[in-house]
Amino acid sequence: MEPTNQNKHQAFQQDQKNRGRLLITCPDQRGIVAAVSQFLATHQANIIESSQYSTNPEGGDFFIRIEFECPDLDSKKTLLQEEFETIAQRFSMEWTLSFVHDLKRAAIFVSKELHCLRELLLEWENEDLVMDIPLVVSNHPEAKNFVESFGIPFVHIPANKNNRQEAEQQQLKLLEEHDIDVIILARYMQILTPAFVETYSEKIINIHHSFLPAFVGAKPYDRAFDRGVKLIGATSHYVTNDLDEGPIIEQDIKRVSHRDQVEDLKKNGRIIERSVLVRAVRWHVDDRIIVHDNKTIIF
Amino acid sequence: MEPTNQNKHQAFQQDQKNRGRLLITCPDQRGIVAAVSQFLATHQANIIESSQYSTNPEGGDFFIRIEFECPDLDSKKTLLQEEFETIAQRFSMEWTLSFVHDLKRAAIFVSKELHCLRELLLEWENEDLVMDIPLVVSNHPEAKNFVESFGIPFVHIPANKNNRQEAEQQQLKLLEEHDIDVIILARYMQILTPAFVETYSEKIINIHHSFLPAFVGAKPYDRAFDRGVKLIGATSHYVTNDLDEGPIIEQDIKRVSHRDQVEDLKKNGRIIERSVLVRAVRWHVDDRIIVHDNKTIIF
């Protein structure tokens, strides 16, 4: 992996250099919090924020997110990972321990409609969205200048129904080269193959321009107009191989009226699409999401 | 028709005794507003509020709602109705002229869940919803005391799949006797027959406990829970013979989270169901709604 061109979030990284996050899923039982908090206290870590959720206290599943501050965290990373394994095994945990200063590496995929891309880059520029963006990929050339004006490489890979395999080969190669953690489909209008989706399972975030499960599939604003709805919506979700059926991360709506024609619904929709997608991405890079049973738990 | 037991809105009726409303639908063309406003000026009526909408200025449909104040309105009702007919014919209008002091007469249908009924009666008691309520009909006895404490007659008509015809015969007889203008299904859990619906076409207002068109049909909260949505909704619509497909009057949503179980969705849903239904009813009794093409125009 080559170094990225972004060092804009260095102050953040320095500020957060001792900050870690634990995300845990396991069968519910007594003593989990005690064991984990004891482990952290032993390593001089102070719990800063903690949220937990149980589907059912009697024999259900248990989920917790803990953010902690630990002196000299950088030098203790391996140790913590190794020692936590004992607790994890005892409680049959699935877990991840992440370090806030190791920024997530995001690739943004876009087509012709640029409003979601623009919002992501402006929030990133503003430091309201902290991650690395090693590249933007598009099947159209329109976004090139805008993207490059932020110092971010733009890669144009024409993609359509007929060359899907080859296009994805190119994309996968780039994603691997750039060590990408999360793919953001910012109104990317191509369907991904099952193989691609499985490679990045729970790591592809899409924005769908309707209030799911209403208006699954194509042309949701046209269908919302035909139905005469009074609110339109947008939904951000992880991509699975069932169209628009993946775990929902965030949704929002905007009021419309009989005066709004299809074009007006689209215009209003752009406002919610971009804010919903940014919130979903922010929660993902902040390690706030656990996917369970095709739903999301957002801490 | 016997007199109703309600004279609680007498002050309102006195205050609004010269207030009239015109609702008009016709093919769009030049000169409509000029002709109607000239007609009103000739009869010394002052336009208080006016809203219009065209689907398309070139050969589309035109809709207008005009609220006016006219001295001695009571003595001019017949005259206005007759004279307006000339204009109506010239522009091929469908129209209604209503007089605000002639309160709409509403029948409320309810089953076991009473939150929507309660909200309607409290808003009515508060004079925030001005109409006559000559009767409340239920297929269960639960609401009896609450309804009668407002001085409103309560009629218990057991209804279920097997006696639908007879039950509706009783209901229709009551509705006619009480000269009912609008039927409010306040979580009434029985399906109405096509004959019943046609008798009160565009006069039956239902509240559906989902954000239509998502979760049409039964158990919407259970299905919303299963899908993991982040917002739940409620929709008020006119009843047609296509289940949950009638013209939407109003919708609203409320944010939920992974912590909310089905029971929590229902609890939160009750809050939006009742406010959405009350808004829809208020717009109906204020003559703010025109139904066109299975959609509503809300002025």
Next chain:
Amino acid sequence: MEPTNQNKHQAFQQDQKNRGRLLITCPDQRGIVAAVSQFLATHQANIIESSQYSTNPEGGDFFIRIEFECPDLDSKKTLLQEEFETIAQRFSMEWTLSFVHDLKRAAIFVSKELHCLRELLLEWENEDLVMDIPLVVSNHPEAKNFVESFGIPFVHIPANKNNRQEAEQQQLKLLEEHDIDVIILARYMQILTPAFVETYSEKIINIHHSFLPAFVGAKPYDRAFDRGVKLIGATSHYVTNDLDEGPIIEQDIKRVSHRDQVEDLKKNGRIIERSVLVRAVRWHVDDRIIVHDNKTIIF
């Protein structure tokens, strides 16, 4: 204390008989969560929900709310209270341990405007608000029938500027007799004396009909109208002896327009006042609020 007339929430109490809640405030330091969760695990308690907050991880204040399920809780109450004292002293904690089946006992104070009272009683009737309501106190007789129809005693204590002392003596006597935990001012239009407020410090919840700190004091809707605001608000807060300056619990707003006259602002305001007050009361009876530094932490 005589028994109250309410046993409507018995099913809830039975269902929650092993449920307890810890609310803790203390100086932040390492090991708090470990110690508390260890304590609970030792007593076979399973943590169901836990939220914490630190003003500043370095030398700030630490707050936590833990809800737990503990077998045979009823028989362990005293033991838990006593044994927790050791931990509390070690970390200099202020803390309360409450038992969910011991319902909070609320007195509602009301004047002539009844919309907030009605909402509270209907939510209570619906079991969406679980507490005992041993009495409703009013300086006007209007609410009597409505309150008594719920089987709740209604006490009319005329109160005004001139008899404030005597009226409060009567009220305080009743509050003590009925062992009241929380006083809800549901648009009670009398000012309370400093002595009264101190007796029930952080236990009196008021609803103010503006978006505080805008429009502190009298006639907020008139002033909102004069200023031409586009949103009106309501604020629920704990009462202190600084008028409308107590810790804010909850706020909400509603959009208005130039068409809305003062009466319309009041009508719309009633909708938010009642929902804001109910949310605030629900959080209070669910032990979700810690007051700190004239602000609230809502878990």
Next chain:
Amino acid sequence: MEPTNQNKHQAFQQDQKNRGRLLITCPDQRGIVAAVSQFLATHQANIIESSQYSTNPEGGDFFIRIEFECPDLDSKKTLLQEEFETIAQRFSMEWTLSFVHDLKRAAIFVSKELHCLRELLLEWENEDLVMDIPLVVSNHPEAKNFVESFGIPFVHIPANKNNRQEAEQQQLKLLEEHDIDVIILARYMQILTPAFVETYSEKIINIHHSFLPAFVGAKPYDRAFDRGVKLIGATSHYVTNDLDEGPIIEQDIKRVSHRDQVEDLKKNGRIIERSVLVRAVRWHVDDRIIVHDNKTIIF
């Protein structure tokens, strides 16, 4: 006036070439709508949208906005202006007749915080905000590259307390040269002199970072944090010489919690500031606003 560098909205201008708008204020009386609509019908104009408002039907003020489509509008502009004067005098009207294809010319003033500027330019780029932007003025150089990437001239005029007069002289000269209709203060952190404000009376739109009238003046987010509010707001208003007291155009809010520090309030505030400002500007350029009595009527 030299031609601006922007012809990006040509398609819109062509599409709207026959579209006009009348904004009228006058004492209320019978016959206004009849006279105006008769005038338009006489000139073959078809009313597309019409909204009116009366402060009080008896002797109050009357306001109306009419949007119409008139064949060959360009050749009739002078004629319409002249002939309408007769009606205007008869009813003592203040009025403006504007032509939609004559785009409003906006100057944007900005300082160091660029989120509002960015939102305005992206909406403009998207054609969701249709106006000419002949220049952006700033007292800091930061925005230069971003602004120029849109092909819009950027002028850096250092301004501070000490050189206010000279800076404003330069600004006024530019505004006049570029024939500016509206000035948008997109977080411009300098106070304008009374003379400047009077020159552009009801033509300067500001965004204030609080829910006015709460937190008038400096550092509203710090003060919101100190008060512990649960919602933060933003307000767009016309600038007058009373600080933050001008007619409010639009407001919105966002929910915050005890977890949000001042920096978080600012981050959340940026999201509402930019959307509130864009809505206000859109209504202004769409001739939807009448200022009356230090309030706005928004049609």
